[in-house]
Amino acid sequence: MPATWPVSWLVLILLGLSVIGYFLGRQRALASAGGDSRLLHSLPNFYGMNVLLSALIPSAVVLGAWVLIQPMVINSAVSSAIPAEVIAEGSSRDLVMSDVKRVAEGLEIARESGAVTLAEIRALDATQTDIRALLAEVGVALGSDVQPAILKAAQDYRAMSITGSNAMMIIVLLIAIVGFGRSYARTHHEYRARNIVERAVLALLIGAASLAILTTVGIVLSMLFETVNFFGLHDWKDFFFGTVWAPNFRGDSELAIFPLLWGTLYISVVALFVAVPIGLFAAIYLSEYASKAVRGFAKPLLEILAGIPTIVYGLFALVTFGPFLLRMFGDGGVLGVNWMTDARSVATAGIVMGIMLIPFVSSLSDDIINAVPQSLRDGSYGLGATKSETIRQVVLPAALPGIVGAILLAASRAIGETMIVVLGAGAIARLSTNPLDALTTITTRIVSQLTGDGDFASPETLVAFALGLTLFVLTLGLNVLALYIVRKYREQYE
Amino acid sequence: MYDSPALEASVDQKETKIAAKDVQVHYGDTHAIKDVSIDIPAKTVTAFIGPSGCGKSTFLRCLNRMNDTIDICRVTGDILLDGEDIYDKRVDPVQLRAKVGMVFQKPNPFPKSIYDNIAYGPRIHGLARTKADLDVIVEKSLRRGAIWDEVKDRLHAPGTGLSGGQQQRLCIARAVATEPEVLLMDEPCSALDPIATAQVEELIDELRHKFAVVIVTHSMQQAARVSQKTAFFHLGNLVEFGDTGQIFTNPQDPRTESYITGRIG
Numbered sequence: 001m002p003a004t005w006p007v008s009w010l011v012l013i014l015l016g017l018s019v020i021g022y023f024l025g026r027q028r029a030l031a032s033a034g035g036d037s038r039l040l041h042s043l044p045n046f047y048g049m050n051v052l053l054s055a056l057i058p059s060a061v062v063l064g065a066w067v068l069i070q071p072m073v074i075n076s077a078v079s080s081a082i083p084a085e086v087i088a089e090g091s092s093r094d095l096v097m098s099d100v101k102r103v104a105e106g107l108e109i110a111r112e113s114g115a116v117t118l119a120e121i122r123a124l125d126a127t128q129t130d131i132r133a134l135l136a137e138v139g140v141a142l143g144s145d146v147q148p149a150i151l152k153a154a155q156d157y158r159a160m161s162i163t164g165s166n167a168m169m170i171i172v173l174l175i176a177i178v179g180f181g182r183s184y185a186r187t188h189h190e191y192r193a194r195n196i197v198e199r200a201v202l203a204l205l206i207g208a209a210s211l212a213i214l215t216t217v218g219i220v221l222s223m224l225f226e227t228v229n230f231f232g233l234h235d236w237k238d239f240f241f242g243t244v245w246a247p248n249f250r251g252d253s254e255l256a257i258f259p260l261l262w263g264t265l266y267i268s269v270v271a272l273f274v275a276v277p278i279g280l281f282a283a284i285y286l287s288e289y290a291s292k293a294v295r296g297f298a299k300p301l302l303e304i305l306a307g308i309p310t311i312v313y314g315l316f317a318l319v320t321f322g323p324f325l326l327r328m329f330g331d332g333g334v335l336g337v338n339w340m341t342d343a344r345s346v347a348t349a350g351i352v353m354g355i356m357l358i359p360f361v362s363s364l365s366d367d368i369i370n371a372v373p374q375s376l377r378d379g380s381y382g383l384g385a386t387k388s389e390t391i392r393q394v395v396l397p398a399a400l401p402g403i404v405g406a407i408l409l410a411a412s413r414a415i416g417e418t419m420i421v422v423l424g425a426g427a428i429a430r431l432s433t434n435p436l437d438a439l440t441t442i443t444t445r446i447v448s449q450l451t452g453d454g455d456f457a458s459p460e461t462l463v464a465f466a467l468g469l470t471l472f473v474l475t476l477g478l479n480v481l482a483l484y485i486v487r488k489y490r491e492q493y494e
Numbered sequence: 495m496y497d498s499p500a501l502e503a504s505v506d507q508k509e510t511k512i513a514a515k516d517v518q519v520h521y522g523d524t525h526a527i528k529d530v531s532i533d534i535p536a537k538t539v540t541a542f543i544g545p546s547g548c549g550k551s552t553f554l555r556c557l558n559r560m561n562d563t564i565d566i567c568r569v570t571g572d573i574l575l576d577g578e579d580i581y582d583k584r585v586d587p588v589q590l591r592a593k594v595g596m597v598f599q600k601p602n603p604f605p606k607s608i609y610d611n612i613a614y615g616p617r618i619h620g621l622a623r624t625k626a627d628l629d630v631i632v633e634k635s636l637r638r639g640a641i642w643d644e645v646k647d648r649l650h651a652p653g654t655g656l657s658g659g660q661q662q663r664l665c666i667a668r669a670v671a672t673e674p675e676v677l678l679m680d681e682p683c684s685a686l687d688p689i690a691t692a693q694v695e696e697l698i699d700e701l702r703h704k705f706a707v708v709i710v711t712h713s714m715q716q717a718a719r720v721s722q723k724t725a726f727f728h729l730g731n732l733v734e735f736g737d738t739g740q741i742f743t744n745p746q747d748p749r750t751e752s753y754i755t756g757r758i759g
Contacts, residue, residue, distance in 0.1 A: 375602035379665065381563060383615040383672055384592030393614065398605045
């Protein structure tokens with residue numbers, strides 16, 4: 001017998017048990033009604049499902065929680081047992097712990113391949129055996145010789161893992177069997193299995209809904225902790241009120257959000273100047289003027305634009321649109337002016353991002369314009385108004401709050417957009433007002449601060465979280481405002 | 495309450511405002527209106543009655559070419575307004591609708607202020623040269639709509655904030671503001687409570703001194719109360735057209751009799 005069963009075996013056993021439970025529960029219910037399903041409170045399948053769920057759900061929940069929690073508990077127990085003198089200068093407890101885990105894994109592999117026996121592992125002594133050579137034989141390479149304290153920790157680690165896994169196995173199986181037995185014993189033709197199963201379905205739905213919310217909360221919290229770390233290392237006044245962005249891995253960086261925020265907002269505004277008129281006009285044409293055939297053809301086509309990955313837009317900005325602008329406005333260009341020195345600029349990224357947002361604006365506005373009641377249009381036509389008068393003076397004012405909401409949603413997408421600006425906007429953080437200059441944005445800087453090989457505990461890296469949180473607050477605010485406006489508008493025609 | 499037979503006789507002498515001849519309407523494959531010919535007199539309330547789906551609303555919408563906005567709808571035959579064919583190619587349907595105003599089943603005030611609701615038509619058609627002119631038109635229309643006293647202190651409040659009956663009178667005032675010659679009303683009281691209905695009916699009776707009013711209604715009592723002429727539609731045919739008193743007391747066609755006595759409908 002292996003020292004521990006893999007978890008996948010346990011899962012298979014649980015599934016098998018529940019499937020058996022399904023058929024047994026169904027059969028027992030039918031038998032208690034003398035084979036006449038009309039005498040049952042619920043359909044036979046509900047009795048089967050009841051046994052299946054009772055066997056599976058509680059045990060699966062315990063299994064999942066155990067798998068998550070056990071490594072944490074063992075980790076902290078072993079880690080605190082490591083004496084402080086083992087931790088070398090410039091290293092940390094976490095690094096030593098990863099060594100410990102590697103040695104423990106190596107020992108397990110060595111045992112499986114038959115190089116050592118269980119008893120030998122328990123008796124290993126670092127002063128007598130060359131552990132590094134032993135593990136190298138079975139394919140586990142270690143960076144340095146194993147110190148006795150680390151070997152001791154690895155042995156403990158291994159022992160605790162095995163004990164924990166065995167305990168988990170037994171407890172989970174026990175829970176499954178108890179659940180199975182209890183629900184099987186209760187199965188009777190008067191038992192309200194349907195109500196129980198439906199409550200389980202409700203729990204499933206609630207679980208799915210809360211998972212999404214909890215994830216959001218988790219994301220915010222993790223960003224919040226790192227941001228707090230950042231403000232512990234860097235002056236918050238410089239971050240919010242400084243004007244220079246100059247990260248510098250020797251320390252003494254100036255990390256002000258203002259130049260990045262400026263770039264972000266500037267590019268977003270350019271994008272909205274492109275997307276809003278074009279998107280809105282397209283929506284008006286599609287919803288008011290286009291014939292059914294044109295609409296059926298053009299609307300999906302326009303929405304395909306929304307399905308293009310933003311990196312592809314970024315490439316378009318980088319290799320096609322940026323160079324085109326440079327040929328127009330650059331030195332020796334078609335217009336004979338020298339306003340542009342680099343293909344990457346606010347205009348490049350902003351205009352391409354605007355194109356990306358067109359379907360977003362047009363699709364939302366189209367829905368909103370269509371939601372304006374036909375009776376308003378009829379009323380206007382009945383007074384002798386033309387189509388365009390009706391649209392300008394009745395339909396658009398009626399749809400305006402919704403359209404504003406759509407524009408705000410588009411704005412929050414523009415602010416959060418990354419790939420187009422990474423490729424199209426450049427990387428120079430400055431406060432320029434020339435749309436043909438390269439600028440940089442918050443998202444671009446987050447990418448570059450985190451993808452270097454900088455120390456993860458330095459303010460230059462942690463600033464990414466502060467930037468991310470600021471961005472999150474900004475877009476969240478815009479979304480809330482947009483949803484508020486859209487909802488207010490909806491109430492008007494209900 | 496309808497007028498005495500003596501008065502109705504004089505109604506017959508009035509000139510014809512709209513003359514329809516052999517009108518056919520098709521919705522796609524459906525033949526909705528079959529061979530309808532009718533002369534609608536000026537300064538009279540004409541009621542269209544008939545069971546649901548009989549085509550009375552469809553025919554009403556032909557009179558100001560509102561059916562043009564429906565793609566699959568096809569109208570043939572002649573409809574003359576003051577002797578001119580309104581389906582002639584030279585006629586601009588938009589101009590026509592300024593002359594033939596319409597009030598709809600559900601009150602549909604625009605999401606604008608009460609003032610702007612009324613001023614909408616006059617502004618579009620350039621009926622007012624100055625702001626003062628427009629103020630006069632708005633007040634006159636609201637008075638004609640019998641709603642002036644209720645809204646004069648809040649002309650700049652949104653029209654959608656009024657009660658259903660007030661909204662419908664606002665819509666009538668709005669239609670009146672463009673100085674139409676004919677006013678079409680498509681079941682104007684079906685969304686209103688009895689009190690609001692009574693107010694609107696009183697208003698319709700007022701309006702007939704200036705306009706030709708055509709009203710589609712489901713309520714035979716309403717037709718009897720407000721109209722001088724009644725047309726009974728059934729399955730797309732105009733079955734009978736005559737003085738209201740005569741239709742309700744002495745119908746010529748057995749189908750009309752069945753309908754007004756409640757046997758079909």
